[in-house]
Amino acid sequence: MRFQFRVRKMENSRVLFSILYWLCAFLFVVGPAEIKSAGITVENLFSSWIGREDVDFVNFHIKRLSFTAAVHSALPIGYFLGMTCVSDSAANISSLFNGSLEFGWQLYVCTSILLHIAVLTIIFYWSMDDWSNHPIVKDISLYVNHRGSEVARSSWRVRGNEISNEFRRIDKYATSYTGWSRLIVTENWIMMTALYKVRLVPQDKVTLAVMQSEEHDISPESNSMVQFLSLRIKPTVSPHLKPFYVRILSTEFKELKEAVMRSILTLPNISILQTVDEMFLKAFREHIHSNRSFSSLTPVEQCIGCMQNTAQIKLVKNCDSSSPCQTCACRPLWCIDCMGRWYASRQDRTRPETWLSGNAPCPMCRAKFCMLDISVLASN
Structure with missing residues (x-):
């Protein structure tokens, strides 16, 4: 009986650690409002290396995406290291090196390490030639080349500084966060920031359309009815460029229409509730x-x-x-x-x-x- 109790206690401790670790990892990655307000995010933890968004928008997000990918890909390795601290766990660092580790753990560790190395390799590739291979820089360089040959691909920072200067202005339009996504409109650019990607497109090289609306009786932030709009933003500089999508609150749609130069196409079957009173009337x-x-x-x-x-x-x-x-x-x-x-x-x-x-x-x-x-x- 004592042996069975001890085995059950060991199993419970491993299960408890696994649940707690992956729950914390999920909250760290997804980042709900409470986690963000507490500062438990990659950009806050590594702010001395990443910098500040309001100082240098482009360089901030180049580094943020890189650090985010590196940190998140290391979470599976962190789970193994944490399990080595659980009493009587089969995960053991010394067993890893002398070959006596269980096959399941060997497969898990090898997969985790290969995943992390692959991500670090991609980040290293991005950083080559003054970050010219980074997705953000490729976006900027595309429009630099399109606008004229006076700025070479290697001088993408000139255009990046213009974007950062526009972002620092107080007259920019920025939606509230829906998850990790946010839409920003400056004088000449439309930008979408998300957890693992950032898209940038000039205002005069884009079409916008409201593709879908979603209504929810309760919003986690306000505990009232809320309507989300799904916007499709399609660059027109090349037919090969894929559109990107962002969700915004319907109450922010009026300000968005005033901020963009182009008209926003709305499908005829979509009814946009732009004020709290309109949303209440629908629920009423x-x-x-x-x-x-x-x-x-x-x-x-x-x-x-x-x-x-x-x-x-x-x-x-x-x-x-x-x-x-x-x-x-x-x-x-x-x-x-x-x-x-x-x-x-x-x-x-x-x-x-x-x-x-x-x-x-x-x-x-x-x-x-x-x-x-x-x-x-x-x-x-």
């Missing part, structure tokens, strides 16, 4: 249509808010008796959109995540009502 319509409907025995009049639509809703107390909501005696007078705008106007503007669970007074009799009390007329 969906919620009240799930409520109990109301059959009106009197003729339905025009909405007194817009005078364009017929009245579409009636306030009927449907919520719990313990709620502060009251009975409204008014006849149907409002359309869905006008009532939704009135309801939103009575909520705390700083906390949109609480709007659906709030309440508002009736525009006419001032009786309190909540979302459950809004009944759509049966004919609607």
